[in-house]
Amino acid sequence: MTTTLRLGAATGAACGLIIALASAVEIATGETVATSFALGIAPALGLPLIVALHLGHRGDARGLGSAAYGLNLVGLGLFGGAGFALNLVLVHFDPVVTDALPGPVTAALLGSALVFAAGTILFGIAMLRAGVYPRLPVAVYAFAFPLIALLAPLPDNLFISAVHIASGAALVWLASAVNARARTAPLPV
Template sequence: MSGLLSGLLITLPSLVEAFTGETAATSFFLALSPAFSLPLLVALHRRQAAVTGRFGEAAHVVNLIGLGLFGGAAFAANLVLFHFDEDVIDENLTGPTIPALIGSAAVFAVGCALFGTAMVRARVFPRVPSWSYATALPLFAFLIALPDSLFTSALHIVVGATLTWLAVDLWRPGGAADRAARSA
């Protein structure tokens, strides 16, 4: 359930932002999404762990750490920095803050690429969201800092749809994930 909520908390506000731009309400919901992604990541890993082996375990750990770091940065950006003037933000984002934010995005991107690769290789989940996890989520980590545009809204929607699709696939008894897990 949390994975579905995570995907919807990205997709629905992003659909609104495509027409209205960023608002306090959309930022609030986007800030909560990473917290609901953590249980999804654990459930995805557990479903495919028998097939992915050590590589999948390492990918899961890096992705989990990256999600924690990036989720914290997204929470701060959407709930704290959103309400500050650009001048105040520029004045206060000094010292180690920028390298720390870039490092958080880098760990998240690497973790998503590795975990997505594990999903693609395992063939436990549908190919489209597995490939999207491996490619769109790492891209998302770095392009999130771009000014709001239709492109960034579309990327948010792709990421939200990917998480939603994977969450729904976990619910399907006898689906592709169950068949692959049984055959392993």
């Protein structure tokens, strides 16, 4: 289990750094092919961190923890796929094409954002209740990532970039806490 925690910590830190750095670059340059690529792949690196966060606090999280973990994991899978499509595929299409996406595609993109937002909020609440991880990055995680999901359809701006930077920093902090837990605390089986 220590290997799983360390893997989650490493990929989670990478995810957070990628999100924060790409968003900081976008403040200066606007959206670029490189920042779109970085933000498109970053969610995949966050999945092992969610697993590690859950494993590190599940004994303290009570009933909400497992359900919230599952919803957050599925939500990140869905929203990560949507983010990949938005940042690496649709960005290269003419706006006339993307504006004319069929209703089911738009509904699927919105649905993925809503599932991710709900899962993130509930998982954040479960982590706060368990009290295993530092409260500030957990609160930022629970608040900032749903904002990112719900603001995704809007044009990039300074506020959205700032939310990305804060969420990336929270992931790095949580990854550090998971890594420390892997080194020091006995975990529930």
